[in-house]
Structures are given as C-alpha cells and as structure tokens.
Amino acid sequence: MKQFSLISASLLAWYDRCARTMPWRGIHDPYRTWVSEAMLQQTRVDTVLPYYERFLQRFPALPDLAASDEADVLKQWEGLGYYSRARNLLKGARQVMEQFGGQLPSEPALLRKISGIGPYTAGAIASIAYDVRVPAVDGNVLRVFSRLCGIRENIGLPEVRKKLESLAAAAVPEKRPGDYNQAVMDLGATVCVPGTPDCTRCPLSSFCDAFAHGDAESLPIMPVSRPPKAVRWSVPVIISGGRTLVRCRTESLLRGMWSFPLLDCDPGSVFSFLEKKYRIRAQAAGDPVHARHVFTHLVWEMDVIPAIAEPGLPDPADFRWVTLETLSGLAFPAAMNVPLQAARHILQA
Ligand code: SF4
Numbered sequence: 001m002k003q004f005s006l007i008s009a010s011l012l013a014w015y016d017r018c019a020r021t022m023p024w025r026g027i028h029d030p031y032r033t034w035v036s037e038a039m040l041q042q043t044r045v046d047t048v049l050p051y052y053e054r055f056l057q058r059f060p061a062l063p064d065l066a067a068s069d070e071a072d073v074l075k076q077w078e079g080l081g082y083y084s085r086a087r088n089l090l091k092g093a094r095q096v097m098e099q100f101g102g103q104l105p106s107e108p109a110l111l112r113k114i115s116g117i118g119p120y121t122a123g124a125i126a127s128i129a130y131d132v133r134v135p136a137v138d139g140n141v142l143r144v145f146s147r148l149c150g151i152r153e154n155i156g157l158p159e160v161r162k163k164l165e166s167l168a169a170a171a172v173p174e175k176r177p178g179d180y181n182q183a184v185m186d187l188g189a190t191v192c193v194p195g196t197p198d199c200t201r202c203p204l205s206s207f208c209d210a211f212a213h214g215d216a217e218s219l220p221i222m223p224v225s226r227p228p229k230a231v232r233w234s235v236p237v238i239i240s241g242g243r244t245l246v247r248c249r250t251e252s253l254l255r256g257m258w259s260f261p262l263l264d265c266d267p268g269s270v271f272s273f274l275e276k277k278y279r280i281r282a283q284a285a286g287d288p289v290h291a292r293h294v295f296t297h298l299v300w301e302m303d304v305i306p307a308i309a310e311p312g313l314p315d316p317a318d319f320r321w322v323t324l325e326t327l328s329g330l331a332f333p334a335a336m337n338v339p340l341q342a343a344r345h346i347l348q349a
Helices: 004-018 030-040 045-058 062-066 070-077 084-099 119-130 139-148 158-171 177-190 209-213 267-278 324-329 334-348
Strands: 229-240 243-248 282-284 289-294 298-309 319-322
Touching: 004 158, 004 177, 030 045, 030 084, 030 119, 045 070, 062 084, 070 084, 119 177, 139 158, 139 177, 139 209, 229 267, 229 282, 229 334, 243 334, 267 282, 267 298, 289 334, 298 334, 324 334
Parallel strands: 229 298
Antiparallel strands: 229 243, 243 319, 282 298, 289 298
16 A cells, blocks of 8 residues: 555665664674663663663573573562563573574474464564564554554554554565664654654655654544552561661562562551561561552552561561671562661761
8 A cells, every 4th residue: 555665775875874773783692682672661761771781791692591590580680670671581501502403493383382472573573684574563553553554443453553563564675674673663663653643853754654644643543541550558667786688589470589578558557567477576677668560461559567576586477587798689560669778878877
C-alpha cells in the first residue's frame, strides 16, 4: 500500500545524518546487541548507558555471563528494574552454551527458542548483528506505522497488531535491515513520539497518512489500560547489634532481589506482628516515612518504620541479619531505596 522502498531510503538517509551515537551501535556482535536490547526494554537510553558499560566490563563475552551466578548478575542489574530480564539473560546465555555452542544463532526462529528472547529481540539481534531482513517490532514501531499507514483502529486488538506487524515487515529493506530497524526506533524515540510528534522534522512526512489528515496526535488508538493496583506494606527497618533484617525474595515479582520485611499489617501493629510471627521484640527508633514505588500493574505504598531490637537475635525463617558491609554486596530493587537509606543511616551512625 505504501511506497516502502522510498520510505526506507528516506529513513536510512536521515539515520546516516542524525543517528544517535550509542556504544552498542556500529558493531556486529550479537551478544552486545542482546544485552543492549534486554536493557533497553521499558528503559531510557540515558539510564541504560552506565549499566551497559559496567555489565560488559563484568561479563565481556557470553561465556563469562553463562558461567556467573544469579546473585552476581542481579547485583549488576541493581536499580535498572524489571529484573526478570537479567534472570532470563543468564538463563538464555547458559542455553546458548549448551544448545548452540556458545554462539547466538542468526535465524529468528532459533533465537526465539532462547530464554528471554521474544519476537522483537530476535528481530533486533538477527537484523543488527547478522543483517537478516526481519523487522523488530516494539511499541515505537507500532506507533510509527499506525500513523504512517493511517491505521485508525485499536492496536490492542490482535488482528490490528497483526496488520501493523505485516506492514512493518514489508517495509524492511534487503540492504541494511539492521540500520533500518534502528532508524525506525530512533524516529519513534525522538521525532514520532507519543502524544505530539515533531512532524516538521520528520523525514517521512511526505509519505505519512496521519500527517496528511492532521490526526497524528490521536494515533495510535491505544487499548484502555487499568490503573495499577495499590498494595500497602509496613516495612520495619530493624537494627539488632549492628545488623539489619533482610530476606531474598522468592516471589515471582523481584525474585532473587533482596528486601526488608514487607509486612501485611497496619503500621500501628508492626511491633506486635513482629513479636507474634518472628519472636522479635523491637521498638520504634525514629519517625515512619512513607515511600511509594510504581510497577507496571502494581503500586507499593510503604510505611517505612525504623526500629531497634535487642542484639544477638537468631535469623528468623527465610530472613537474615546482615551487617552494613554484607548489605552493600546484596542486590536491592529501586523499590527498597527508602528503607535501604534508612538502614544505612542507622548502621553508619
Ligand atoms: S510525519 Fe509525523 S506522524 Fe508521520 S511518521 Fe513523521 S512524525 Fe510520525
């Protein structure tokens, strides 16, 4: 329906002039592309940059990652969020060692068999690292194509998404498919942005249906999203003889990351709860502080309560008393920033 060869040529010419410089660009290294794409999911480029450099210093090649343990990988990922990406990267690296002789395959169908690699990442690795002509369709690409091709239907519907995916696939050129995919990503991130796109700077405006109809701001038509569910926690930061109480999470959310106790009780009953359930007699050591952390579908509303208990207490089931030094070596999610700061403050005093 569209003059895709003209569109890809215009986009590549724009990319050659305006491409953002990034350390994972201009190299044909599937492992580095994989790491960068895993980190970039739901995360801004600026945030990813220092993590990417540090991660590759620690795990310069895929076998280094495969030979590491999960706690080490999560520590490198600490603060980046969406920790299942890190766990899947490790699992996937081990799978590549076992099933593909340590080399990521170039075929998207094989890439998709690897843990943590979905259609988007498979497309990105195959096209960027191996020059395979496949699309890499993410939210940015769906937005650009819904505007470019004037798709005025809810992109949450499977048939609409399919239509957009096949348009995106048809537009990928034979030559430089990896650069082309990165050019669409850049366009979606810097010009054809959500809300108000900057059409005056767009290399595709003369081909764009939404631009011609003046309704780019109302596209794509998104599914109605439900507000995230609020969950309340009381979070005692208990100090006992120079140590504080933490646990390694086994729940699917933030599994393998460390946390302060998350108690499902009213802040006023924290101390009786601790005594009854964990046999810890503690008392307040400061004013409670409210903290909030928003996940995709969930909001944690936390009352962080500094507390002090008698020294020499044994580890309660699932928990560990740790010193400040041990605490610094454990991986905590950003959701724990406020309690972590409180613990450091008291332990350093
Ligand atoms: S002209 Fe505007 S709406 Fe169309 S692709 Fe470019 S930035 Fe997006």
